[in-house]
Amino acid sequence: MSTPPGDAVKFPLIFGLDTFGDVTHDADDRPLSHAQTIRNLVDEGVLADQLGIDFFGIGEHHTDDWPLSAADVVLAAIAARTNRIHVGSAVTVLSSDDPVRVFQRYSTLNAISNGRAEVILGRGSSIDSFPLFGYDLADYEELFEEKTNLFAELLKGGPVTWEGNTRAALHNQDVVPHTEFGPFPAWIGVGGSPQSVVRAAHYGFSLMLAIIGGSPARFAPFSRLFLQALKSFGRAPLPIGVHSPGHVADTDEQAREEFWPRYLQVITHVAETRGFAIPTKESFMYEVGPRGALYVGSPETVAQKIAAYLPALGANRFDLKYGMGGLSHDVVMKNIELYGTQVIPRVRELLA
Amino acid sequence: MKRIAVIGAGHVGPVIARLALDAGFEVGIAGSGSPEKIALMTEIVIPGADARWAAGAVEGADIVVLAIPLHNFAYLDPALVAGKLVIDAMNYWPATDGVEEIFEDRQATSSEIVQRRLPQSTIVKSLNHIGYQDLEDARRPAGSPERRAIGVAGDNSDAVEVVEDFIDRIGFDTVRLDSLTAGRLLEPGSPVFGSLFSRTEFEQALRVKAA
Numbered sequence: 001m002s003t004p005p006g007d008a009v010k011f012p013l014i015f016g017l018d019t020f021g022d023v024t025h026d027a028d029d030r031p032l033s034h035a036q037t038i039r040n041l042v043d044e045g046v047l048a049d050q051l052g053i054d055f056f057g058i059g060e061h062h063t064d065d066w067p068l069s070a071a072d073v074v075l076a077a078i079a080a081r082t083n084r085i086h087v088g089s090a091v092t093v094l095s096s097d098d099p100v101r102v103f104q105r106y107s108t109l110n111a112i113s114n115g116r117a118e119v120i121l122g123r124g125s126s127i128d129s130f131p132l133f134g135y136d137l138a139d140y141e142e143l144f145e146e147k148t149n150l151f152a153e154l155l156k157g158g159p160v161t162w163e164g165n166t167r168a169a170l171h172n173q174d175v176v177p178h179t180e181f182g183p184f185p186a187w188i189g190v191g192g193s194p195q196s197v198v199r200a201a202h203y204g205f206s207l208m209l210a211i212i213g214g215s216p217a218r219f220a221p222f223s224r225l226f227l228q229a230l231k232s233f234g235r236a237p238l239p240i241g242v243h244s245p246g247h248v249a250d251t252d253e254q255a256r257e258e259f260w261p262r263y264l265q266v267i268t269h270v271a272e273t274r275g276f277a278i279p280t281k282e283s284f285m286y287e288v289g290p291r292g293a294l295y296v297g298s299p300e301t302v303a304q305k306i307a308a309y310l311p312a313l314g315a316n317r318f319d320l321k322y323g324m325g326g327l328s329h330d331v332v333m334k335n336i337e338l339y340g341t342q343v344i345p346r347v348r349e350l351l352a
Numbered sequence: 353m354k355r356i357a358v359i360g361a362g363h364v365g366p367v368i369a370r371l372a373l374d375a376g377f378e379v380g381i382a383g384s385g386s387p388e389k390i391a392l393m394t395e396i397v398i399p400g401a402d403a404r405w406a407a408g409a410v411e412g413a414d415i416v417v418l419a420i421p422l423h424n425f426a427y428l429d430p431a432l433v434a435g436k437l438v439i440d441a442m443n444y445w446p447a448t449d450g451v452e453e454i455f456e457d458r459q460a461t462s463s464e465i466v467q468r469r470l471p472q473s474t475i476v477k478s479l480n481h482i483g484y485q486d487l488e489d490a491r492r493p494a495g496s497p498e499r500r501a502i503g504v505a506g507d508n509s510d511a512v513e514v515v516e517d518f519i520d521r522i523g524f525d526t527v528r529l530d531s532l533t534a535g536r537l538l539e540p541g542s543p544v545f546g547s548l549f550s551r552t553e554f555e556q557a558l559r560v561k562a563a
């Protein structure tokens with residue numbers, strides 16, 4: 001299953017950074033406040049822009065160690081201090097949000113940023129938003145299906161008429177602010193469900209493959225499915241992206257030493273509710289190796305791996321989910337710097 | 353044994369279907385509705401499998417794998433799988449999937465409740481405790497030192513044996529648990545849930561948990 005999707009269209013290569021707003025630690029390894037974490041995050045986005053990175057995304061979470069519940073506000077602050085970088089969610093947990101509000105917030109962000117807003121929709125494998133906002137996890141499918149449908153209608157612009165079970169109906173409703181230049185880019189984040197791939201194609205959203213564990217190669221059929229499904233719905237090809245976690249430092253050893261204890265701690269913490277195995281050093285080394293999902297290492301190691309998987313997956317975009325709770329802000333900034341100055345140019349060179 | 357039916361076309365079902373195809377079985381797969389809805393997915397992601405209505409997939413199958421979200425289980429018609437050997441690959445996992453009234457009886461395991469609601473089927477609990485991504489990556493031929501184990505729990509020892517043979521053929525060692533009650537050791541919260549253990553490590557983990 002490693003043959004690349006044959007009729008993939010050449011979209012420009014895009015390189016992004018995603019964060020869940022992982023709480024960073026100070027020099028004495030004490031967690032920084034949520035407020036300081038958020039201010040640091042704005043600086044991280046600004047640095048990414050200075051380095052010429054294409055996209056900066058924030059994944060909505062609602063927990064003590066991932067306090068980024070209002071990603072769009074942080075993105076607006078980044079937008080106000082930058083001119084070039086695209087800013088977006090990674091992901092917006094649409095099932096537990098109101099599509100009208102999501103549209104309004106990101107359309108506003110699009111206005112502030114002069115057309116640099118994007119949105120990646122998904123359930124998010126973090127499900128804290130369901131009880132918080134009074135949604136039943138058992139309704140997940142219907143919530144996501146209906147809200148995706150409404151969001152697609154809203155993105156078209158113009159008055160919306162919509163009816164469903166999960167929110168109030170809209171009758172010829174104008175939803176503002178209007179976008180200046182048509183719909184902003186919208187993606188659906190897909191973990192492992194092929195039917196979600198078909199859904200993304202059905203609504204004409206781009207596909208973001210969230211590959212956070214195991215072999216990236218097993219996602220290749222999803223890219224083929226996406227392109228075939230677009231075709232069957234009479235749509236033109238759309239971009240495909242890959243989102244994966246990683247960490248870049250000067251050397252492989254340093255990157256692993258910095259990342260491993262934090263990764264172990266975070267995954268152990270979420271293992272129970274996500275059904276993850278608690279990682280061992282051995283499983284970690286597999287994940288950072290050529291067949292695993294983690295992009296941890298020197299700039300060369302990480303660049304080689306990205307350059308290997310983008311074509312194998314028929315993808316034109318790579319978003320590195322950087323940071324891991326407990327790393328320091330300095331280490332995280334260094335990761336961003338190496339990604340922007342060394343990894344991305346090297347991948348471009350390898351794929352030229 | 354040559355035909356497998358997979359009921360469920362979400363994250364898990366297509367992966368099990370692919371493993372069964374690779375092991376040489378004929379595979380029918382059904383989603384929650386018409387075969388047309390999953391036809392393209394089947395063609396590209398599990399080439400070789402037949403997309404069917406659930407009844408068509410089950411017909412003639414030696415094993416039926418139930419891999420639907422547990423909150424949809426209440427809508428499954430027991431007649432559909434009457435007389436069949438059914439692998440229950442589902443989990444009751446309220447923290448992740450929400451609370452389901454019929455599975456709130458904590459005296460019984462989720463597979464015992466499935467068995468109660470499918471009285472004319474023979475239920476074996478298996479394939480539920482391993483991540484779908486691991487299922488695909490971790491399979492190894494018999495005898496490989498890297499082989500991992502999957503638990504198989506059931507009240508009917510003949511049925512358990514058939515399922516163990518199936519699991520072996522798709523690439524895993526098995527660890528037998530002699531009842532659906534004992535299948536609690538495979539449920540969310542158990543040390544083997546989500547893990548990737550060799551048979552020895554698996555047995556060791558179960559002994560610690562059971563003690």
